[in-house]
Amino acid sequence: MPVIEVKDLSYTYCPGAPYEKKALDGVTLSVKRGEFMGIVGANGSGKSTLIQHFNGLLCPDGGKVIICGQDTSVKQRRDELWKKVGLVFQYPEQQLFEATVFEDVSYGPRNLGLGPREIRIRTEDALKKVGLEPESIADLPPICLSGGLRRRVAIAGVLAMQPEVLVLDEPTAGLDPLGRDMILNLIKKLQQEDRTTIVMVSHSLRELLTLADRIAVLENGKLVATGSPKEVLHQKDFLALPGIIMPDYLQLIHALAGRGKKVNTGISAMAEAELEIDRLLKEICGK
């Protein structure tokens, strides 16, 4: 049974107003338990609007969103939904507000009404999951940490709720290369070791090609493609979509194919590109 089921979802901002904008238009999509789903699309294509439906922050104007078997439009069940789906917004470190790391990460569990022992266990557990040592960091004020560390603390705050589904909106934006790698490894580990279902929005096709099991592509509020990274790459016109640019190694392969070189454009990973060029160069030199 899918964890997330989106059926013919439509959503309009400011309906009836002069700036009315149809942000989502007939989107149908499902995410299986334990799956890593990537979402790509240009600025303004509806990515963030879509994921805000996953924990009931937004309710559909048309269609249905069913999370773990529950319809998100049933208001009485909203509390349960928030426990099941953890949403990490863009720049989540801007939401840190408590005086110490411990207090911030434990904010969720405290509001679940858990006992002090359980709160401590969950908080320390969440900090360990994001690769932080509770003993050394718990009592520090978040403000004195670097951007990458603050972001991990913010993610720990969501993990402390022990969500079944983790939804992340551009989790690596604005981070340096080391910070990016750390966050990406952490997300992949959560999927593989904890079997957490992951939905991740990213502008970096390269990140999603290496991490995601499936990728969904949005354009102007419509779902224009879904499938494995390879399937999506081969979908006709995918690369012509606004806001989508291939990683440079794939640009190279496609440009070479365009110049009449015999290369397999059906690849998605950098290592495959390396093998293709290796073969091509050997062929050229062998002649």
Next chain:
Amino acid sequence: MAAGSIELINVTKEYATGRSHKKCALDNITLTINQGEFVGLVGMNGSGKSTLARLINGLILPTAGKVFVNGIDTADRKSIIEIRRHVGMVFQNPDNQIVSPIVEEDVAFGPENLGCYADEVKERIDWALQATGMDELRHHAPYLLSGGQKQKVAIAAALSMRPDYLILDEPTSMLDPGGKYDLIENLKMLNEKYGITVMLISHHMEDVVHADRLIVLDQGQIYLEGTPREVFSSENFFSAGFKPPGIVQLVSNLRKRGHMIDENIITVQQMVEYICRL
């Protein structure tokens, strides 16, 4: 202290982080940026990039050392307005610097405050909007534009001051790849066609492959400096945790496989031409 350049001489900047604690953001930096250059500035979070940018237009002053813009000391507060005219700044999030409800009004804000006559204001707006390709959207409301378009409005507003130097602090981090590509192309054009000196701060090496010079900051010091190719091929670059653009990695891996590929290749275009010439 020649005119037509930005000079930092033994600049140190410390921030107080508590009653008795100090954090050294920049540590004795000496650097010259010449007019007409396209300089890329990269470094990890907390390496001092933004501090460096803010020192150049006098938003902050050095704890020790001097910063000169076209020969004017930024510590000379009487000249600060002139310095700001020379140095335009564009920040990461355009929402933080757009002030007007209409695009062209936002672009007019600078020249109007310089006391320019209406004709001159109009001429400057026309030029700035045309140079950034935002002419068609001049009557739009900025908040209804995409992130990339808003970033171009912020650049147009900086350009309307007719600056010699344009400093951009991670302007691409909120953009999709299409918007990013557009923005970089636009900066290259401004640099080549109008001779505007560009200093581009970014975490993404792909953004700065076309720079004339690349400066890598680490813990407040200049860690590496040179052409992008020189920097990307340096052992120290790897060991500090940086990754060169995919093409550079690909070339390096292929060389390890025994292919004698030209080490100077850093862009897709160069690689395509190289292979097609074989």
